Amino acid sequence: MFSLSELKRGxxxxxxxxxxxxxxxxxxxxxxxxxxxxPVAAMVMSLTNLTSAGQFAALDVIKSAGSLIEMALxxxxxxxxxxxxxxxxxxxxxxxTGLSGRLIASFGVTDxxxxxxxxxxxxxxxxxxxxxxxxxPGWVGGTAVGAFMGALLPDAVRRALGVALYAMFMxxxxxxxxxxxxxxxxxxxxxxxxxxxTALFPGISSGFRIIILAVLxxxxxxxxxxxxxxxxxx
Amino acid sequence: MNVYAYILVMALVTYxxxxxxxxLIRRQFQSPFLxxxxxxxxxxxxxxxTFPAILSETGSTVSAVVGFAxxxxxxxxxxxxxxxxxxxxxxxxxxELIPGVV
Numbered sequence: 001m002f003s004l005s006e007l008k009r010g011x012x013x014x015x016x017x018x019x020x021x022x023x024x025x026x027x028x029x030x031x032x033x034x035x036x037x038x039p040v041a042a043m044v045m046s047l048t049n050l051t052s053a054g055q056f057a058a059l060d061v062i063k064s065a066g067s068l069i070e071m072a073l074x075x076x077x078x079x080x081x082x083x084x085x086x087x088x089x090x091x092x093x094x095x096x097t098g099l100s101g102r103l104i105a106s107f108g109v110t111d112x113x114x115x116x117x118x119x120x121x122x123x124x125x126x127x128x129x130x131x132x133x134x135x136x137p138g139w140v141g142g143t144a145v146g147a148f149m150g151a152l153l154p155d156a157v158r159r160a161l162g163v164a165l166y167a168m169f170m171x172x173x174x175x176x177x178x179x180x181x182x183x184x185x186x187x188x189x190x191x192x193x194x195x196x197x198t199a200l201f202p203g204i205s206s207g208f209r210i211i212i213l214a215v216l217x218x219x220x221x222x223x224x225x226x227x228x229x230x231x232x233x234x
Numbered sequence: 235m236n237v238y239a240y241i242l243v244m245a246l247v248t249y250x251x252x253x254x255x256x257x258l259i260r261r262q263f264q265s266p267f268l269x270x271x272x273x274x275x276x277x278x279x280x281x282x283x284t285f286p287a288i289l290s291e292t293g294s295t296v297s298a299v300v301g302f303a304x305x306x307x308x309x310x311x312x313x314x315x316x317x318x319x320x321x322x323x324x325x326x327x328x329x330e331l332i333p334g335v336v
Binding site (some may be wrong): 001006012013015016019020037043044045048049050051054055058060061063067068071072075076079080081082083084085086087089090091093099102104105106107109111114115116117119124155156157159160161162163164166167168169171172173174175177178182183187188190193194195198204205206209210213214217218219221222223225227 | 235237238239240241242243244245247248249250251252253254255256259260261262263266267268269270271272273274276277278279280281282283284285286287288291292293297298299301302304305306308309310313315316318319320321322323324326327330331336
């Protein structure tokens with residue numbers, strides 16, 4: 001049974017994702033045009049990949065005429081964090097969720113859609129689809145605007161829109177901290193460690209930093225403050 | 235090389251990374267450690283992705299800090315993601331209107 005109400009809830013929470021994606025993908029569209037991609041190619045890349053860091057890195061591979069193996073490896077390393085995210089989502093999906101729902105929701109595992117989806121318990125795949133229905137047009141539309149007429153948009157507007165995604169992350173992460181002491185320590189600690197890590201290892205890409213710190217810090221938190229039975233869904 | 239060959243390869247790799255865990259893992263994990271790990275993981279990833287990246291996302295560190303403060307303060311008061319995002323964007327925009335900020 002298709003859950004229309006979950007679809008609508010996902011679309012509602014997808015609005016800030018649309019705003020954030022639109023602004024970030026304008027930057028991507030501009031960059032793609034600079035690298036000699038046609039606007040249509042840039043849009044096809046955005047539509048089929050729906051990932052920011054991976055697409056920016058791909059532009060470098062294309063520009064330097066790298067091999068397809070190089071492209072596959074670069075994409076694998078930068079997007080490996082989605083493997084962790086999809087694993088976490090697999091535990092949230094309501095039982096039973098059919099194969100088609102899983103295949104569709106998989107396409108939308110981005111940092112942001114993951115962020116709102118993983119807080120659902122249980123997660124209905126229709127919720128993720130709802131967010132995708134706004135996020136994907138935002139991502140592809142911004143790419144088109146950037147590729148066709150990026151120079152025309154006022155810089156001040158573009159910069160302001162850029163924080164929408166982070167605002168959404170905070171809107172997802174902070175409210176549960178009010179009731180959970182472990183999270184109240186973990187969230188600021190993660191930011192602090194991330195800051196130190198960035199300063200100490202500027203050569204390590206953001207994709208790797210996310211994977212390394214996600215494994216280390218979540219592992220430490222799980223060892224120090226194991227979630228009690230049933231508590232994980234509270 | 236044809237640009238669409240590149241795009242096809244990256245799209246396939248990205249989709250496989252996303253799809254394999256969601257289709258292959260059908261059972262609930264039993265290990266308390268694994269459960270706790272996956273419980274904390276989203277909070278760590280979202281925090282790590284936000285900071286310090288947000289500091290260099292706007293025209294100046296000042297407007298970024300103002301936007302960051304607004305999103306933290308509002309997140310404690312409301313659950314509406316749209317409201318938090320809109321107010322943070324507005325705060326950044328207004329801060330950057332102040333002469334000397336950008």
